[in-house]
Amino acid sequence: MADTTATAAGLGARLDRLPLSRFHRRLVLALAGMILFEWVETYAFAFVAPALRAEWGLSLSGVALIAGIGQLGAFAGGVLGGYLADRLGRRRTMLGFVGVYCAATLLCVVVQAPWQLMLTRCAAHVGAQGMAVVAIVVLTEFVPATARGRLQTYKVAVGSLGIPIAAWAGYFLVPQWSWGWRLVFGLGLLGVVFAWLIRRWVPESPRWLVARGKPEQAEEVVRSIERQCGVRPDGEQAARPAAPPARAVTSPAPPAPTATDAPSRPRVAELLRVPNRRRFLTVSVMWVAGLLAYSAFNTWTPTLLSENGLELSDTLLLSAVLATAAPLGALLALPLIDRWDRRATQLVLGTLTAATLLLFGLVRDTAAVLVLGCGVSLLFQMAVPFLQVYSAEIFPTRVRALGSGTANALSRIFNFAAPMLVAALFTGLGYTAVFAFLAALSIVGGVVAVAFGPRTTGVSLDAGESSERPLTARESTHS
Numbered sequence: 001m002a003d004t005t006a007t008a009a010g011l012g013a014r015l016d017r018l019p020l021s022r023f024h025r026r027l028v029l030a031l032a033g034m035i036l037f038e039w040v041e042t043y044a045f046a047f048v049a050p051a052l053r054a055e056w057g058l059s060l061s062g063v064a065l066i067a068g069i070g071q072l073g074a075f076a077g078g079v080l081g082g083y084l085a086d087r088l089g090r091r092r093t094m095l096g097f098v099g100v101y102c103a104a105t106l107l108c109v110v111v112q113a114p115w116q117l118m119l120t121r122c123a124a125h126v127g128a129q130g131m132a133v134v135a136i137v138v139l140t141e142f143v144p145a146t147a148r149g150r151l152q153t154y155k156v157a158v159g160s161l162g163i164p165i166a167a168w169a170g171y172f173l174v175p176q177w178s179w180g181w182r183l184v185f186g187l188g189l190l191g192v193v194f195a196w197l198i199r200r201w202v203p204e205s206p207r208w209l210v211a212r213g214k215p216e217q218a219e220e221v222v223r224s225i226e227r228q229c230g231v232r233p234d235g236e237q238a239a240r241p242a243a244p245p246a247r248a249v250t251s252p253a254p255p256a257p258t259a260t261d262a263p264s265r266p267r268v269a270e271l272l273r274v275p276n277r278r279r280f281l282t283v284s285v286m287w288v289a290g291l292l293a294y295s296a297f298n299t300w301t302p303t304l305l306s307e308n309g310l311e312l313s314d315t316l317l318l319s320a321v322l323a324t325a326a327p328l329g330a331l332l333a334l335p336l337i338d339r340w341d342r343r344a345t346q347l348v349l350g351t352l353t354a355a356t357l358l359l360f361g362l363v364r365d366t367a368a369v370l371v372l373g374c375g376v377s378l379l380f381q382m383a384v385p386f387l388q389v390y391s392a393e394i395f396p397t398r399v400r401a402l403g404s405g406t407a408n409a410l411s412r413i414f415n416f417a418a419p420m421l422v423a424a425l426f427t428g429l430g431y432t433a434v435f436a437f438l439a440a441l442s443i444v445g446g447v448v449a450v451a452f453g454p455r456t457t458g459v460s461l462d463a464g465e466s467s468e469r470p471l472t473a474r475e476s477t478h479s
Helices: 004-017 022-056 060-088 089-110 112-143 145-160 162-173 179-203 206-211 214-229 268-272 277-307 311-331 340-363 364-391 396-430 431-452
Strands: none
Touching: 004 060, 004 206, 022 060, 022 089, 022 112, 022 145, 022 162, 022 179, 022 214, 022 277, 060 089, 060 112, 060 396, 089 112, 089 179, 112 145, 112 206, 112 364, 112 396, 145 311, 145 364, 162 179, 162 311, 206 214, 206 396, 268 277, 268 396, 277 340, 277 364, 277 396, 277 431, 311 364, 340 364, 340 431, 364 396, 364 431, 396 431
């Protein structure tokens, strides 16, 4: 067990020392495809919901039910994806969930009734969420500590193109033909392209291989990556010097061996025991509050604007423009994510988002809605890479996918009730009350992270795995 811990720390240190190379760029591109189609799947329904209401005579509660059932599927996909990734391997699990997603997407295209759409959307969310939570973990485990946030941000920026793709497809296709919404759902079939890239470019995680008692395979993977990065297996550079890291990475002595070093099955109960309990509760609250506010804004804005008197084509156009701001928001996080404490940044972004949401809920002028809506989209998307990388790097390798995936999945359970809650708020208290509620949610995650979460910026994944208390700045990293 001690040998396993030392091997993991040694391989992790070698991965942390690598210069960024074509291997890392390919890794980001392949994994970004998983996120892209997760977001296409998540937000496509928002842009076809008005057309479905007209074609099938759905009420607001009917729309909410279809959206809520999809969130149940996302919950199942998040927990199952995390468990299988820790049990069977990151790469194999991603490929399996891509297959589920593509098959369910095909069925979404041919449904003939609301109840059929509920079932197929649920299955599509299982596949999309399963592949997305594993993609976050895989990138975290491969890239150097000083670049984890930056590469996660690039992944989010590319992946969030799925939001404007869904939005503009809805704008151009839905009003043109009665079956245009089927074409929007059919975009998900392009996910097979990225499944092919995963097979070609993404090896199994060496950190996972060591945790499962396969150090020889892990060594082979790390040596292959080192050669692709121009580094000799002994750590000396073969081709070009590595750029000096922006911040030194702590490489602590391996922690004392524990029972969890043995390659037994990961269990959800481990997340509620020391040292994982505080970490799990912290990121769970961050995911629940952040995703509820984020998805409710994106899902309900077209319908709520339509209910306030705007024509379908106008609401789709406005929503498409707002969605286009999403990838730009992720890019705005680049100068900050590996420089500033991720916890404090979450709090600042949440506060700014809350203020903008309150203003959005008060205005009715189309130009003001457009400007403030773009601001909300930018701020929400800036926060996404911080949350994704933080929720993965906070857990030890043994339960990293399970912890991150389950925390993410819990937010989907709350999202099951969220559409009906938003509908009730709108019906009972009005348009402005909905956005006041979302504004309050936007602040919660940052407050909890600052109060209870450990610092992770620039810290080796092998640091702090055996301690529940938050690491201090001096313990976790030094300039």
